[in-house]
Amino acid sequence: xxxxxxxxxxxxxxxxxxxxxxxxxxxxxxxxxxxxxxxxxxxxxxxxxxxxxxxxxxxxxxxxxxxxxxxxxxxxxxxxxxxxxxxxxxxxxxxxxxxxxxxxxxxxxxxxxxxxxxxxxxxxxxxxxxxxxxxxxxxxxxxxxxxxxxxxxxxxxxxxxxxxxxxxxxxxxxxxxxxxxxxxxxxxxxxxxxxxxxxxxxxxxxxxxxxxxxxxxxxxxxxxxxxxxxxxxxxxxxxxxxxxxxxxxxxxxxxxxxxxxxxxxxxxxxxxxxxxxxxxxxxxxxxxxxxxxxxxxxxxxxx
Numbered sequence: 001x002x003x004x005x006x007x008x009x010x011x012x013x014x015x016x017x018x019x020x021x022x023x024x025x026x027x028x029x030x031x032x033x034x035x036x037x038x039x040x041x042x043x044x045x046x047x048x049x050x051x052x053x054x055x056x057x058x059x060x061x062x063x064x065x066x067x068x069x070x071x072x073x074x075x076x077x078x079x080x081x082x083x084x085x086x087x088x089x090x091x092x093x094x095x096x097x098x099x100x101x102x103x104x105x106x107x108x109x110x111x112x113x114x115x116x117x118x119x120x121x122x123x124x125x126x127x128x129x130x131x132x133x134x135x136x137x138x139x140x141x142x143x144x145x146x147x148x149x150x151x152x153x154x155x156x157x158x159x160x161x162x163x164x165x166x167x168x169x170x171x172x173x174x175x176x177x178x179x180x181x182x183x184x185x186x187x188x189x190x191x192x193x194x195x196x197x198x199x200x201x202x203x204x205x206x207x208x209x210x211x212x213x214x215x216x217x218x219x220x221x222x223x224x225x226x227x228x229x230x231x232x233x234x235x236x237x238x239x240x241x242x243x244x245x246x247x248x249x250x251x252x253x254x255x256x257x258x259x260x261x262x263x264x265x266x267x268x269x270x271x272x273x274x275x276x277x278x279x280x281x282x283x284x285x286x287x288x289x290x291x292x293x294x295x296x297x298x299x300x301x302x303x
Contacts, residue, residue: 007037008111010103011086011164015076017045019094022203023054025130027062029097029201035104039063043080046070074174074181081170089162091179095203096158102199106161109193116142117167118186119193121159123200135198142194146187146235150242155183158200162186174223176216181224188228188235214260218253225250248274248281255288259295264288 012030016023030040044051044066055064065083067076081089088110092098106119125134136156140148149155157179162168168186170178186192225246229236236243251270258267267288275285287295 007035008087008107009085010035010038010088010090010107010161011084012038012040012090012092013043013077013080013084014040014092014094015043015045015073015080016047016051016094017070018047018049018051020047020049020051020054022096023051023094026092026094026097027055027058029099030092031058032100033098033103034101035107038103039086041065041080041083043067043076043083045076072172072175074170074178075172077178078170078172081168084164086164089164089168091157091160093158095205097201098158099199099201102159103161105195105197105199106193109195110161110163113142113191113193115191116193117163117190118183119161119195120155120183121195121197121199123156123159123198123202125204126201128203128205130201130203132201133204136202137196137198138194140194143191145192145194146184147239147242149184149187150239150246153180153184155179156200156202157183158202174220176213177220177224180221181227184224185228188232214253215257218250218257221253222247222250244274244277248277252281252284255284256299259288259292264292 014026027040030038038061040062042055042062042064044055044064046067046069052064052066055062063083065080067079071079088107090103090106102121106121109119110116120138122135122137124132125136127133138154139152140154160183168182171181174181229243251274254270255267258264258270268285271281271285271288274281276282287298
């Protein structure tokens with residue numbers, strides 16, 4: 001469809017739950033885009049703050065929908081995606097914002113490479129006040145990058161643009177990482193464009209991962225990997241080295257969860273399977289065997 005259009009429509013999916021604090025800044029960053037043909041599909045996930053009043057101040061390029069009840073993240077994203085009519089879909093959470101040429105750069109890349117299903121970019125981490133704390137630059141290059149994403153997942157959702165076709169669907173069962181699930185499935189099947197230039201500002205807040213979120217991230221990461229490798233067993237053999245690294249990461253998140261809830265033997269057991277994989281996982285195994293205060297201190301410094 002997009003080949004027939006000089007400036008194809010980009011649907012920007014925004015999911016929001018009580019996100020009034022930075023909402024205007026996020027929407028303004030879309031309104032400031034150098035690329036003109038966009039719409040915002042705004043899903044108000046049963047907010048109880050002033051979200052609706054803020055959104056209503058903008059023009060009809062924002063299509064506002066409010067859910068009848070609060071939905072889990074996978075359900076909310078799936079609901080919103082079904083309402084996106086653009087040739088391409090991008091994403092923006094209400095804490096974050098685009099740099100002015102974000103859409104323009106990605107549209108140029110996607111139109112110039114018809115075999116790319118997805119594009120993602122670099123960006124800046126910002127604090128609560130909008131100050132830049134760090135730049136993140138993609139390590140990988142455009143093409144077949146599934147094995148690299150198994151090694152180290154680096155896709156920031158706010159930076160993503162997808163071709164809008166029937167192959168893209170969010171898993172409604174996922175509470176924490178429906179984006180990881182969808183993007184890894186795409187990487188396992190299709191080529192992906194990478195733009196190293198920073199084109200988004202991602203607000204990294206100080207809220208620590210709760211026990212539930214850590215356990216869900218571990219479970220959902222494993223769920224995604226199991227689904228991919230069960231559906232295409234040849235990928236396991238093709239990516240044997242990085243396959244193990246991906247599952248080692250799952251074990252690490254389970255270990256973090258077990259230590260936080262006081263089940264240290266379970267943490268040691270889950271990491272013991274990967275202690276010979278490399279120096280990092282040997283060190284994590286040893287760390288899990290030491291007093292919990294040392295584990296927690298190291299992870300505090302890491303953050």
